[in-house]
Amino acid sequence: xxxxxxxxxxxxxxxxxxxxxxxxxxxxxxxxxxxxxxxxxxxxxxxxxxxxxxxxxxxxxxxxxxxxxxxxxxxxxxxxxxxxxxxxxxxxxxxxxxxxxxxxxxxxxxxxxxxxxxxxx
Numbered sequence: 445x446x447x448x449x450x451x452x453x454x455x456x457x458x459x460x461x462x463x464x465x466x467x468x469x470x471x472x473x474x475x476x477x478x479x480x481x482x483x484x485x486x487x488x489x490x491x492x493x494x495x496x497x498x499x500x501x502x503x504x505x506x507x508x509x510x511x512x513x514x515x516x517x518x519x520x521x522x523x524x525x526x527x528x529x530x531x532x533x534x535x536x537x538x539x540x541x542x543x544x545x546x547x548x549x550x551x552x553x554x555x556x557x558x559x560x561x562x563x564x565x
Contacts, residue, residue: 450477452538459520467520471507474523479532488529489514489522498522 450473458467471489475482486509492498493514498521505516527538 450474452477452534452541455523455538456541464520467523468517469523470517474518474526477523478526478530478535478538480530484530485526486514488526489518492522492525492529498525 450469455467455477458464469477471482471485475485478485489500490509490512493500500515500518500522502513502515506513507516508514524542527535527542529535
């Protein structure tokens with residue numbers, strides 16, 4: 445299997461195109477995306493799963509890590525959760541983009557709701 449480069453800007457383009465639900469990355473791709481080792485990704489995935497923040501999809505290939513079986517492929521929810529656990533330039537760039545999107549959505553929603561509730565007398 446050819447290992448293509450996974451970048452934050454490439455991931456953002458895919459999400460902006462409306463295909464965010466189709467994003468599935470392997471552990472090595474997440475490591476490459478955020479500039480961390482695979483072991484760091486695996487340890488943080490285990491911590492996220494243990495804390496019940498995100499329940500992964502086990503209907504995919506599994507990898508044995510220690511005494512546990514973990515999925516080999518993760519969706520955007522896990523990628524976002526991992527972005528808030530890593531302290532790298534790439535993770536910071538992705539976090540800023542996520543926060544900007546949430547704030548922009550919130551501001552647009554507030555304006556829309558305000559217009560919908562406006563009544564003329």
